[in-house]
Amino acid sequence: MRRGLVAANWKMNGSRESITELLHGLRQSLDTGAGAQVLVCPPMPYLDLCSRLLQGSRISLGAQNAHEASSGAFTGETAPGMLLDFGVSHVILGHSERRQLFAETDVQVLAKCLAVQAQGMVPVLCVGETLQEREAGQAEAVVARQLDVVLEACELTKLVLAYEPVWAIGTGQTATPEQAQQMHAFIRQRVAVRSGAVAENICILYGGSVNADNAAQLFAQQDIDGGLVGGASLKPAEFIKICKSVSG
Ligand code: PGA
Numbered sequence: 001m002r003r004g005l006v007a008a009n010w011k012m013n014g015s016r017e018s019i020t021e022l023l024h025g026l027r028q029s030l031d032t033g034a035g036a037q038v039l040v041c042p043p044m045p046y047l048d049l050c051s052r053l054l055q056g057s058r059i060s061l062g063a064q065n066a067h068e069a070s071s072g073a074f075t076g077e078t079a080p081g082m083l084l085d086f087g088v089s090h091v092i093l094g095h096s097e098r099r100q101l102f103a104e105t106d107v108q109v110l111a112k113c114l115a116v117q118a119q120g121m122v123p124v125l126c127v128g129e130t131l132q133e134r135e136a137g138q139a140e141a142v143v144a145r146q147l148d149v150v151l152e153a154c155e156l157t158k159l160v161l162a163y164e165p166v167w168a169i170g171t172g173q174t175a176t177p178e179q180a181q182q183m184h185a186f187i188r189q190r191v192a193v194r195s196g197a198v199a200e201n202i203c204i205l206y207g208g209s210v211n212a213d214n215a216a217q218l219f220a221q222q223d224i225d226g227g228l229v230g231g232a233s234l235k236p237a238e239f240i241k242i243c244k245s246v247s248g
Pocket of ligand 1: 009164168169170171172207208209210228229230231232
């Protein structure tokens, strides 16, 4: 039985004050009792604040990106070891916003995954097709390409996958539970080619306009093990409801 995971991707949002308030609210509801694993991924400057505010909490700390090098002349970048210094356990990599806005390639995403794993942290690898690719009947081929590069070289037992159709991110246009399940089954099958046992246990999240109203139906699908939540993760009541709709 796979353990559910809900990850909050706050993207470039929040302030010292709003994040303090948000985490206070999340801890009040989510620290009591068991349930799915919960991860919050703040903007880099707030990692230290969050790491202190999460002392003794069952909520884990994640990051939204990392550089592939361990140090050097990379102005504005963050090395995986620096994230580890703040108690980061997971790093979102290959998010479509980074692939599109910063032209991150599959090869670069792989390098980042390897660098993050080398520090003992878990990459949350995002894959997903654009609307144009879906309409051209290429959704599976695109996802397979993004996935295979990483599956070939990474330690599969220390990896979380996230299917995020680009057309569903921040648009309010969620994939239907059937559409999402179909791609999740395809992704799990892709992992099974390499190891049946890993495929059984690997956590595959769905992301793209998840909210308190659609979460339960999505998470009820056989191959959907939780969510990667953007907009709705900034609203405490909504995010708590989403977390509670995943089985622990
Ligand atoms: P959204 O973002 O929930 O706001 O659609 C999800 C994501 O980009 O991870």
